[in-house]
Amino acid sequence: MAGITLQGVTKAYGSQSVLNDINLDIADGEFLTLVGPSGCGKSTTLRIIAGLETQSTGDVFIDGSIVNETRPSKRDLAMVFQSYALYPHLTVHQNLITPLKLRDLTALERVPLFGHLMPERGKKMSIISSEVQKVAEILKIEPLLDRKPGQLSGGQRQRVALGRAMVRNPAAFLMDEPLSNLDASLRVHMRAELSELHRELKATFIYVTHDQAEALTMSDRIAVMMDGDLLQLGPPDEVYEDPTDIRVAEFIGSPKMNILPAICDEKGSINCLGQKIKVALKDKTKQSLSIGIRPEHLVLQSGAKSSFSGLLTYKENLGSDVFLHLDIGLETQKVVIRTDPQDANSAKIGDKISFGASPNKYLVFDANGKRIDARGRGNS
Amino acid sequence: MELKASWLGEFFKHSVLIAGAIVVLLPFYLMLSYSLKSPSEIETNTGGFTGAQQIMTDSRCVKAGNAEEDCLMRPIVYNYTAAFKEAPLVRYMLNGVFVTVSIFIIQVIVALPCAYALSKLKFWGRDVVFGLVIFCLLIPVHAIALPLYIMLAKVGLTNSYAALIIPWTISVFGIFLMRQFFMTVPDDLIDAARMDGMSEFSIVWQVMLPTAIPALLAFGIFSVVAHWNDYYWPRVVITGNKDLMTPPLGLRMFKSDMDGNEYGPMMAATTVIVLPLVIIFLMAQRRFIEGITMTGMK
Numbered sequence: 001m002a003g004i005t006l007q008g009v010t011k012a013y014g015s016q017s018v019l020n021d022i023n024l025d026i027a028d029g030e031f032l033t034l035v036g037p038s039g040c041g042k043s044t045t046l047r048i049i050a051g052l053e054t055q056s057t058g059d060v061f062i063d064g065s066i067v068n069e070t071r072p073s074k075r076d077l078a079m080v081f082q083s084y085a086l087y088p089h090l091t092v093h094q095n096l097i098t099p100l101k102l103r104d105l106t107a108l109e110r111v112p113l114f115g116h117l118m119p120e121r122g123k124k125m126s127i128i129s130s131e132v133q134k135v136a137e138i139l140k141i142e143p144l145l146d147r148k149p150g151q152l153s154g155g156q157r158q159r160v161a162l163g164r165a166m167v168r169n170p171a172a173f174l175m176d177e178p179l180s181n182l183d184a185s186l187r188v189h190m191r192a193e194l195s196e197l198h199r200e201l202k203a204t205f206i207y208v209t210h211d212q213a214e215a216l217t218m219s220d221r222i223a224v225m226m227d228g229d230l231l232q233l234g235p236p237d238e239v240y241e242d243p244t245d246i247r248v249a250e251f252i253g254s255p256k257m258n259i260l261p262a263i264c265d266e267k268g269s270i271n272c273l274g275q276k277i278k279v280a281l282k283d284k285t286k287q288s289l290s291i292g293i294r295p296e297h298l299v300l301q302s303g304a305k306s307s308f309s310g311l312l313t314y315k316e317n318l319g320s321d322v323f324l325h326l327d328i329g330l331e332t333q334k335v336v337i338r339t340d341p342q343d344a345n346s347a348k349i350g351d352k353i354s355f356g357a358s359p360n361k362y363l364v365f366d367a368n369g370k371r372i373d374a375r376g377r378g379n380s
Numbered sequence: 381m382e383l384k385a386s387w388l389g390e391f392f393k394h395s396v397l398i399a400g401a402i403v404v405l406l407p408f409y410l411m412l413s414y415s416l417k418s419p420s421e422i423e424t425n426t427g428g429f430t431g432a433q434q435i436m437t438d439s440r441c442v443k444a445g446n447a448e449e450d451c452l453m454r455p456i457v458y459n460y461t462a463a464f465k466e467a468p469l470v471r472y473m474l475n476g477v478f479v480t481v482s483i484f485i486i487q488v489i490v491a492l493p494c495a496y497a498l499s500k501l502k503f504w505g506r507d508v509v510f511g512l513v514i515f516c517l518l519i520p521v522h523a524i525a526l527p528l529y530i531m532l533a534k535v536g537l538t539n540s541y542a543a544l545i546i547p548w549t550i551s552v553f554g555i556f557l558m559r560q561f562f563m564t565v566p567d568d569l570i571d572a573a574r575m576d577g578m579s580e581f582s583i584v585w586q587v588m589l590p591t592a593i594p595a596l597l598a599f600g601i602f603s604v605v606a607h608w609n610d611y612y613w614p615r616v617v618i619t620g621n622k623d624l625m626t627p628p629l630g631l632r633m634f635k636s637d638m639d640g641n642e643y644g645p646m647m648a649a650t651t652v653i654v655l656p657l658v659i660i661f662l663m664a665q666r667r668f669i670e671g672i673t674m675t676g677m678k
């Protein structure tokens with residue numbers, strides 16, 4: 001069990017910089033998720049922690065000691081790869097015992113045939129076998145032990161890959177999109193299993209995904225990465241409700257947060273789509289802003305004066321909720337409202353819909369996308 | 381109309397292929413047939429494929445002073461016993477097996493780590509090295525035969541197994557083929573092995589080697605066939621010592637030993653020499669074809 005710390009880690013391939021100054025402090029036993037769009041450097045970060053890649057600058061600490069020069073196998077970490085990376089020529093059982101044999105047997109004891117003559121080997125092998133048996137039981141893969149990876153389904157392979165990481169009882173688990181090859185329902189199921197596994201093992205988990213839903217459901221904390229920067233680090237609720245950057249706000253949450261353009265004048269009054277909105281800024285300068293509102297915070301308003309309106313272009317019915325897609329006259333931005341099915345019943349495609357939100361739900365971002373501390377007054 | 385055209389096309393394709401197959405197979409047909417027939421049948425070109433297999437007298441046996449009754453035998457028996465009696469055919473074949481197997485094993489020992497480094501490790505100058513490998517593919521062996529011979533002669537290794545084996549131990553073709561195959565092995569697999577605690581050396585032998593069996597088999601066929609059948613190089617470095625001769629070289633000696641037109645025993649010897657290759661190929665055929673397509677497709 002160990003905490004992991006990254007200090008000022010950067011990585012560049014030639015002149016192309018891939019990670020910029022990553023600082024992360026992962027507590028012992030924490031489930032931390034690195035999330036971000038494709039190509040943002042999540043895998044690179046994970047591989048630097050694992051020691052499979054060396055950082056250009058900065059330090060990696062495991063359990064308080066610096067491991068920059070330590071070989072991957074000596075860092076006491078286990079990694080689960082997106083492609084599972086099981087040895088294709090070995091059975092499941094052999095796949096599971098390989099890491100233990102490499103760790104626990106001496107070089108002499110590993111020599112084929114001759115190794116069997118070494119006195120200690122039998123005892124060690126029986127310990128190893130019982131370890132493997134235990135893990136196989138937990139993961140329910142006992143019936144598969146004699147098969148080769150090629151004869152397993154994706155979900156079964158995923159379990160075996162997890163098992164291969166678990167048998168070593170490592171200080172921390174590193175997982176690089178382990179669920180992305182599974183179908184949707186199995187993925188949801190495995191999410192729950194992984195969370196449970198984390199509770200049981202009480203080990204540190206570092207989990208990489210580009211799926212924000214996965215990040216929100218499983219993690220103790222989320223680290224949102226984009227273009228090689230670590231944008232925000234915090235518990236799922238905080239990242240969802242209090243994004244510090246417009247890119248985080250847009251990435252986390254489904255459907256996406258609505259972003260509306262707004263202008264603030266010298267007196268600090270904010271005009272958004274022709275409506276004055278009741279949000280007070282500390283810094284009353286003339287500037288252009290973006291206002292972010294989550295779909296579930298928008299409410300339908302019939303005929304209220306200070307409300308936005310748009311034409312209904314599409315009704316997305318999920319059974320429990322209905323998402324109304326509105327055209328508000330902007331080319332790049334549609335607005336999505338989450339409503340109850342009853343409320344959405346009367347709305348027809350092409351109707352003009354009025355909507356609004358309580359001002360304390362507005363998130364204000366400056367022209368650079370940084371969050372501005374702003375306080376909404378009252379309930380619209 | 382269209383059906384007819386395609387039928388014609390198929391007919392044409394198959395005729396060409398069949399004609400090609402006949403051209404390739406004819407020499408083997410003759411070899412096999414001659415190894416079965418009596419000298420007179422070969423001379424007069426009668427007797428079909430197997431010959432009449434009439435009892436004949438072995439003229440040499442008679443010359444050696446035996447009674448004529450003791451020297452009666454069927455042509456097939458005569459040809460094959462003569463093949464083994466007149467020349468140390470077994471010895472030649474054992475030489476051939478020893479030389480080809482040694483070459484192949486050392487080639488693999490050299491080529492796998494090279495191919496692994498060239499495909500999966502990042503180091504300065506890797507592309508240049510790989511360029512050199514490709515360049516070496518272009519050099520014909522005959523061009524460097526003389527320098528090689530001189531070098532071997534200087535260290536006194538001519539007329540030895542070493543002379544037959546050493547020049548072939550580094551196969552650029554093998555390195556190239558295995559490198560191309562290793563390129564298709566996912567990096568994750570290697571990283572997983574590193575996480576498990578394998579050294580780079582064990583990765584080559586415990587992870588890359590087992591996954592590369594089909595490709596290795598393909599390379600093995602090329603290597604074994606080339607060196608089993610090689611006449612040129614053994615001819616250069618084996619001068620005189622008959623105990624070191626490989627089958628093709630032995631065959632030539634065999635020919636000059638026997639008087640003129642003894643085609644039957646000679647073809648019997650040739651058949652015996654070709655047979656192991658055919659058997660190996662048939663056994664490995666499925667995986668061999670697998671290996672070639674795998675390296676070719678990805």
Ligand SMILES: Nc1ncnc2c1ncn2[C@@H]1O[C@H](COP(=O)(O)OP(=O)(O)OP(=O)(O)O)[C@@H](O)[C@H]1O
Nearest residue numbers: 013016018036037038039040041042043044045210
């Ligand atoms: N060996 C390499 N040489 C050059 N650039 C690389 C190399 N490996 C990765 N990169 C670049 O580094 C960036 C980050 O890659 P990384 O694999 O960490 O992305 P990721 O966040 O894991 O994306 P994904 O979700 O698609 O897996 C990418 O832009 C990629 O092109």
Ligand SMILES: [Mg+2]
Nearest residue numbers: 042043044176
């Ligand atoms: Mg990745």
